Amino acid sequence: MSNAPDLLTHLGGVPVASASRYAGWWGRKHWFVDFDNGTAGGGQGKRMSKPQKNPATAISDAAAWDVIYIRPRTPDVAGGDPQAITPATAANWSIPNTKYGLSIIGTGLGILPSQAAYQTRLQGESTVTGTAPMTVLAPYVCLENLSFKRGGSTGVPLVDLSSVSAAYAFASSVHRCQFHMGNGTGAGSAALHIGSHWYAAITANHFERCGVAIGLTSLLANPAGVKIVGNTFNQVTGANYGDIVSGATACNRLEISDNTFEQADPTLGTTVYIYMAGSANTGIVKNNYFGTATLVTATIMTLGGLVESGSKCAKGFLTS
Amino acid sequence: MIQEAVVDIIIKKSQQRGETRSRVEKELRKEGWGSSLTDEQIDKCEYAERVIKEHFGADKSFVESRIIDKVK
Numbered sequence: 001m002s003n004a005p006d007l008l009t010h011l012g013g014v015p016v017a018s019a020s021r022y023a024g025w026w027g028r029k030h031w032f033v034d035f036d037n038g039t040a041g042g043g044q045g046k047r048m049s050k051p052q053k054n055p056a057t058a059i060s061d062a063a064a065w066d067v068i069y070i071r072p073r074t075p076d077v078a079g080g081d082p083q084a085i086t087p088a089t090a091a092n093w094s095i096p097n098t099k100y101g102l103s104i105i106g107t108g109l110g111i112l113p114s115q116a117a118y119q120t121r122l123q124g125e126s127t128v129t130g131t132a133p134m135t136v137l138a139p140y141v142c143l144e145n146l147s148f149k150r151g152g153s154t155g156v157p158l159v160d161l162s163s164v165s166a167a168y169a170f171a172s173s174v175h176r177c178q179f180h181m182g183n184g185t186g187a188g189s190a191a192l193h194i195g196s197h198w199y200a201a202i203t204a205n206h207f208e209r210c211g212v213a214i215g216l217t218s219l220l221a222n223p224a225g226v227k228i229v230g231n232t233f234n235q236v237t238g239a240n241y242g243d244i245v246s247g248a249t250a251c252n253r254l255e256i257s258d259n260t261f262e263q264a265d266p267t268l269g270t271t272v273y274i275y276m277a278g279s280a281n282t283g284i285v286k287n288n289y290f291g292t293a294t295l296v297t298a299t300i301m302t303l304g305g306l307v308e309s310g311s312k313c314a315k316g317f318l319t320s
Numbered sequence: 321m322i323q324e325a326v327v328d329i330i331i332k333k334s335q336q337r338g339e340t341r342s343r344v345e346k347e348l349r350k351e352g353w354g355s356s357l358t359d360e361q362i363d364k365c366e367y368a369e370r371v372i373k374e375h376f377g378a379d380k381s382f383v384e385s386r387i388i389d390k391v392k
Contacts, residue, residue, distance in 0.1 A: 030344060032353075048351045069344070071353050107354035118354070145356050 031058045033070040035085045054088040055104070055122070064138075065101035070146070072108040075117035082116035084123035084149055092124050092151070094135040097167040102138065106145035111178050111206050116147075119178065124151025124158075132160040132193070139170045147178040148191075157193035158182045161200050163220050170198035174205060182210040183239075185269055187247035187277075190215025199225040207233045207243070212269070216246040216254075224252040233273075234262045241269025246276045246304070254283030254306065261290045265300050276304030286310050295319050342366045 031045045031052060038044065038053035042061055045052025051071070052058045058068045073083040087093060095102055106120030124133035129152050134143070136159070148158040158179050163169045174192065182191025190212040194200050196219040207213035213233050216223045223246075233243045243261055246254075261273050273290060281304045288311040294300050297308050297318045311318050342365040345357050357365065 034353075048347065048353060067344075069348065069353070069356065105356050107348050107356050109355055109358065 029063065029066045031062055031066060031068045033058050033068060035071070036074050040088065055085060056087055056089070056091070056093055059093065059095060059099065059102070059104075062099060062102055064099055065140075066099075067103040067105065069105050069107055070120045070122075072106065072110075072118060072120045081149075082121055084121040086123050086151065087125040087128075090125055090127050092128050092131050092133050092135070092153070093122070094131075095138050095141055097138045097164065097169065099141070100138045101140040103142040103144065104146065105142070106147075109145060109176075111145075111147075111176055111204075113178070113180070113208055119147045120145060121147040121149060121180075123149040124153050126152045129153050130156060132157040134158070135160040135162055136172055136197070137162055137164050137167070137169050139168075139172065141169075141172040142175070143173070143177055144175045145177070147180060148182075149180040150182065155184050155189050157184060157189060157215070158191045160193045161195065161197035162193070163196040165220060168196065168198070168220065171200070172197060173201040173203070175201070176204045178206045178208060179210055179213065180208050182207075182213075184215070185211045185241040187212065187215030187245045188217050190245060193217065194223055194226055195219030196221045196223060197226075198223060200227075202226070202228045202231060204230045205232075207231065207235070209234065209236050209239070211239060212241050212245045213243045214245070216244075216248045216251055218248040218250075222248055222250045222252055223254070225254075226251065227255045228257075228259065229255065230258045232260045232262060235266070237264050237267060239268070240266040242266050242272060242275045244274045245270055246281070248277065248281075250278055250280035250282075250305075251276065252282050254281060256283070256285045256306075257287050259288045261288065263291055265290075265292050265294065270302065272300055272302050274301040274303070276302060276306055279305050281305040283307070284309060288312075290314075290318075340365070 032048045033045055033055050034051035035053055038051035040053040042057060045058055062068055076083045108118040108120055110118030122133055133148055133151060161172055179191040184190050191207060191210040192214045194216045284307050286309040290300055290313045292300060293314045295313060295315055295318055297320055342362050345362055349355055
């Protein structure tokens with residue numbers, strides 16, 4: 001049951017990640033956010049019948065190991081982009097280190113763009129630049145069933161699994177989320193950035209038309225034990241700089257498995273699906289599917305020490 | 321198989337630490353909030369919650385991944 005791709009780190013959408021103890025999936029107190037029908041102000045949202053309006057207030061009110069449920073907005077029927085939840089003030093969302101174990105769970109199961117009416121869509125504030133719509137600086141955090149989109153920030157992550165000195169973050173899970181059109185072109189500005197966030201579990205997500213989908217960097221230390229499993233990558237030729245890009249000095253015990261790379265081999269930036277800087281990386285790339293006819297591993301991946309096993313392209317198993 | 325993982329769980333609503341995931345999920349659906357788990361996932365959650373409760377008691381319990389793996 002805990003095997004990839006669906007449940008490597010989850011029990012039915014519930015994280016049981018590689019933390020020594022993980023309470024995030026059952027949590028402590030519950031908070032309920034309904035942007036269209038909720039009431040703003042501290043202390044709101046303790047019941048579904050009296051929901052909070054703003055996610056930032058819910059994050060502020062929540063304590064470690066709490067769970068925040070966020071309802072999808074009323075579906076847009078007028079065309080254009082689906083309605084999104086935006087911050088109430090000129091500041092994007094951030095989960096500080098003191099909120100360890102916080103779970104933020106959308107109550108819509110839609111993950112693809114075609115399912116926009118059934119997903120909780122979080123969009124960065126329109127005047128904020130330079131920060132991701134969601135930054136995670138705490139360990140054991142779970143983000144689940146959410147869709148992330150840029151606001152005023154461009155060239156930065158949509159979700160930044162980061163870390164701060166003296167309070168390292170680690171072992172967070174990102175499960176069944178959509179990353180919509182992140183336009184960063186490097187590891188540090190990838191739609192989902194993992195900066196020294198050890199044991200991050202990135203499972204069953206969809207990356208839609210991003211410049212770089214997942215990036216890893218040695219912000220404070222080399223990333224370790226990161227699992228990237230069961231995701232789909234749907235990027236656009238001519239705007240894709242690599243799907244998984246590491247600029248870290250080295251990644252230790254990295255697993256990239258059971259992912260589907262739906263598009264052609266990237267033509268910009270790294271010009272490969274998976275790029276690992278340096279040669280001291282350790283881990284495995286296995287059972288992935290690539291939308292290319294190219295059979296030679298080295299043509300579509302720069303592995304930097306990772307071992308490839310059992311991945312396929314359109315014509316069969318890759319060759320060394 | 322992942323490495324041994326341990327989780328805290330919450331079984332009873334009356335306890336300070338909250339409710340189980342499956343129970344909240346049913347309330348979400350009842351109140352028209354949508355859903356955060358599929359039906360199959362709810363079944364798996366309920367099974368795990370029941371097994372965990374039987375193994376470790378009702379409050380602040382822990383489960384190893386070898387038990388999670390028994391969920392079909």
